[in-house]
Amino acid sequence: MLWNVAGMKGHGLDIELKTRNIDKAIKWNSIINFSIYNDKVTNYYLPTTFANNFVVNSGSIAPISGIVGLPVYGVFAYKWAGLDPKTGDPQGYLNGEVSKDYTKILNSAKGIEDLEYFGSAIPTKYGSFINTVAYRQFSLDVGITYKFGYWFRRSSINYTDLISSRDGHSDYAKRWQNPGDELWTNVPSNPYTTNSARDAFYNGSSVLVERGDHIRLQYLTLNYSFRKENLANLPIQNLQLFASANNLGILWKANKAGIDPDYNWGTYSLKPVTTYSIGLRTQF
Amino acid sequence: MKNIFLNLFALCVLFSIIGCSDFLDEKSDSRLATPVTLEDNQALMDRTFNTVLSNSISGQISADEIYITDADYGNLINEFEKRLYTWQPGEVSSSDENDWGSCYRRINVCNTVLYNIDHYQIAGAENLKGQALALRAAIYLEAAQVYCLAYNGNTANTDLGLPLRLDPDMNIPSKRSSLKETYNQVINDLKEAATLLPDTQIALIRPSKATALGYLSRTYLFMGDYQNALEYGKQTLGIHNDLIDFNTLNPSDSYPIKSMNTEVLLHSSMVYSQLLSSSMAKIPQSLYNTYDNNDLRKSIYFRLNTAQQILFKGNYSGGATRMTCLATDEIYLNVAESYARLNDVTKAMQILNELLKKRWKTGTYIPMSANSQDEALDIILKERRKELLFRGLRWSDLKRYNRDGAGISLQRIINGTTHTLPPNDLRYAIAIPEDIIKMTGMPQNPR
Numbered sequence: 028m029l030w031n032v033a034g035m036k037g038h039g040l041d042i043e044l045k046t047r048n049i050d051k052a053i054k055w056n057s058i059i060n061f062s063i064y065n066d067k068v069t070n071y072y073l074p075t076t077f078a079n080n081f082v083v084n085s086g087s088i089a090p091i092s093g094i095v096g097l098p099v100y101g102v103f104a105y106k107w108a109g110l111d112p113k114t115g116d117p118q119g120y121l122n123g124e125v126s127k128d129y130t131k132i133l134n135s136a137k138g139i140e141d142l143e144y145f146g147s148a149i150p151t152k153y154g155s156f157i158n159t160v161a162y163r164q165f166s167l168d169v170g171i172t173y174k175f176g177y178w179f180r181r182s183s184i185n186y187t188d189l190i191s192s193r194d195g196h197s198d199y200a201k202r203w204q205n206p207g208d209e210l211w212t213n214v215p216s217n218p219y220t221t222n223s224a225r226d227a228f229y230n231g232s233s234v235l236v237e238r239g240d241h242i243r244l245q246y247l248t249l250n251y252s253f254r255k256e257n258l259a260n261l262p263i264q265n266l267q268l269f270a271s272a273n274n275l276g277i278l279w280k281a282n283k284a285g286i287d288p289d290y291n292w293g294t295y296s297l298k299p300v301t302t303y304s305i306g307l308r309t310q311f
Numbered sequence: 312m313k314n315i316f317l318n319l320f321a322l323c324v325l326f327s328i329i330g331c332s333d334f335l336d337e338k339s340d341s342r343l344a345t346p347v348t349l350e351d352n353q354a355l356m357d358r359t360f361n362t363v364l365s366n367s368i369s370g371q372i373s374a375d376e377i378y379i380t381d382a383d384y385g386n387l388i389n390e391f392e393k394r395l396y397t398w399q400p401g402e403v404s405s406s407d408e409n410d411w412g413s414c415y416r417r418i419n420v421c422n423t424v425l426y427n428i429d430h431y432q433i434a435g436a437e438n439l440k441g442q443a444l445a446l447r448a449a450i451y452l453e454a455a456q457v458y459c460l461a462y463n464g465n466t467a468n469t470d471l472g473l474p475l476r477l478d479p480d481m482n483i484p485s486k487r488s489s490l491k492e493t494y495n496q497v498i499n500d501l502k503e504a505a506t507l508l509p510d511t512q513i514a515l516i517r518p519s520k521a522t523a524l525g526y527l528s529r530t531y532l533f534m535g536d537y538q539n540a541l542e543y544g545k546q547t548l549g550i551h552n553d554l555i556d557f558n559t560l561n562p563s564d565s566y567p568i569k570s571m572n573t574e575v576l577l578h579s580s581m582v583y584s585q586l587l588s589s590s591m592a593k594i595p596q597s598l599y600n601t602y603d604n605n606d607l608r609k610s611i612y613f614r615l616n617t618a619q620q621i622l623f624k625g626n627y628s629g630g631a632t633r634m635t636c637l638a639t640d641e642i643y644l645n646v647a648e649s650y651a652r653l654n655d656v657t658k659a660m661q662i663l664n665e666l667l668k669k670r671w672k673t674g675t676y677i678p679m680s681a682n683s684q685d686e687a688l689d690i691i692l693k694e695r696r697k698e699l700l701f702r703g704l705r706w707s708d709l710k711r712y713n714r715d716g717a718g719i720s721l722q723r724i725i726n727g728t729t730h731t732l733p734p735n736d737l738r739y740a741i742a743i744p745e746d747i748i749k750m751t752g753m754p755q756n757p758r
Binding site for chain 1: 385386387402
């Protein structure tokens with residue numbers, strides 16, 4: 028191609044603060060990193076604007092929206108009109124009317140008009156908070172990271188996948204089965220037949236979009252440093268004994284679905300396991 | 312002293328300017344290859360996935376050669392196959408891989424090769440140029456069967472044809488030509504190819520002169536120009552008229568007809584489709600019943616599943632892949648039909664009999680004759696349907712028969728809902744993918 032297809036503008040701010048909170052027999056130092064990042068599309072020349080171009084099913088990175096004034100990666104979803112109380116079919120909106128014509132909803136040429144916009148798909152505020160508390164020969168490092176100001180799409184049951192490749196999902200247990208179930212669940216009924224448009228609609232609908240905001244305990248490390256005088260007979264400069272734990276999981280998250288937003292890309296992505304280690308560190 | 316420095320400086324500048332031309336010739340990435348040689352460009356044509364394979368499935372899914380059960384319908388993964396099968400007016404293409412994209416991807420390979428031959432002045436490229444022209448024409452003809460109505464001489468000037476992309480430059484906007492221009496392009500390219508190509512090629516994935524002539528026969532038949540269909544059909548058979556004797560095949564083989572057999576003029580196949588797969592697509596009982604018990608096709612083409620439904624195994628691939636091969640049996644039928652249309656009943660029946668005696672158990676075939684043009688045509692068209700099953704031709708045949716007044720109405724019943732496709736319905740021109748329409752601003756097929 029002979030021209031650019033889009034233009035974008037990004038701006039941000041990085042702050043690093045080092046603090047000495049207590050400096051006595053007990054020492055407590057902190058390093059706070061805080062970043063703000065915002066971008067937006069300024070030009071976009073590709074005209075493809077079907078509703079489904081803005082919505083990618085669960086487990087994928089958001090597509091580039093290409094809407095001038097919005098973030099490059101934004102989360103859009105089909106508007107949700109609840110489950111049909113008679114059949115448990117998901118319902119959306121087509122031209123402002125409640126509709127079950129999924130193919131038409133997916134291919135709506137009105138682009139984002141028929142969609143709900145949530146916000147950026149990548150964190151707009153993020154950073155870390157690292158603390159060191161020391162007392163005599165002991166010190167404790169606590170690493171906390173956080174991400175705020177973004178949205179993600181969680182996965183759910185896809186009946187076409189279930190029928191064609193036996194690829195299930197725990198939401199199956201929460202599916203609509205009897206009239207009245209629509210009052211407590213948004214998981215559509217099992218149609219006992221493939222309908223990939225129905226699945227694509229549900230999997231791209233607004234009920235599956237969650238806030239990504241969370242705070243994570245990244246690591247804990249406990250150190251014990253031997254006194255130099257105790258090492259006099261040894262040919263070493265220093266000696267430390269340490270015990271640490273990594274990937275300790277989430278301290279707080281905005282979504283109620285119990286999902287770690289960092290490990291939600293792809294049906295099969297797994298959280299890294301928590302690792303524990305103990306060891307001796309020395310310098311000669 | 313100062314002068315020496317100045318001179319040295321000037322020299323340096325001079326050298327750096329001379330150096331520039333080399334610098335510009337350098338490839339930005341050493342892995343990038345420019346196909347400037349005959350071998351390179353032949354290799355582009357020989358990469359079968361981008362040339363003769365991945366042919367269209369839309370027509371085969373839409374035609375009445377096959378049916379699927381409600382249960383099969385309920386197992387279809389792709390919504391577009393369900394919609395194609397029930398002749399929906401739009402949204403009948405997969406958003407990632409569809410017939411439109413496949414046709415134009417293959418056309419682009421031909422265009423690239425034709426551009427390279429011309430641009431790099433590649434010597435001795437007559438054969439290659441012929442291949443690219445013949446294949447491009449075959450693909451345009453294939454795409455016209457999916458996305459355009461039947462060719463009608465009276466309206467072809469105004470009927471919507473295809474965007475004719477003849478240059479690999481993707482900055483040229485796409486505009487739909489008239490159906491007449493589309494068919495003219497096909498015919499002119501095939502005629503030029505026939506003058507460049509050798510009678511046969513070293514491999515059946517490369518179009519030969521016989522291929523180009525065979526496609527000319529097919530094109531003229533679709534257009535209703537039977538004089539030319541006959542002429543080019545005879546020329547094709549003049550180069551190659553072999554037929555398989557079905558008595559030499561083993562009906563108990565899972566796929567008795569081998570790939571690249573002696574009838575094949577160009578090896579080509581359809582892209583995989585769940586609906587057309589060997590266990591799903593079923594043949595109507597009424598069609599199966601038209602085969603005589605001594606007709607070997609009954610056992611070579613078909614097998615029964617446990618539910619006694621009829622499945623097709625007569626692919627010219629020796630396997631489950633559905634083929635769209637141009638083959639001599641089709642040319643025999645083109646010639647027979649053209650003779651009949653031109654009211655030479657004796658010759659028409661004679662050539663049909665030549666084909667059929669290779670299809671029946673030795674000694675059982677009694678040559679057929681006809682007392683009138685209508686009777687001959689009736690026999691030949693029935694035999695055409697029985698012979699050319701699953702070759703992607705029925706959809707085109709339905710179009711042209713209806714154009715000529717056959718009045719064939721198609722019907723599917725799925726989960727109690729009846730879908731009907733009346734003769735000459737506008738949906739015989741399948742909807743172009745909506746994103747293509749939106750991107751290019753071309754007119755969609757009217758509904």
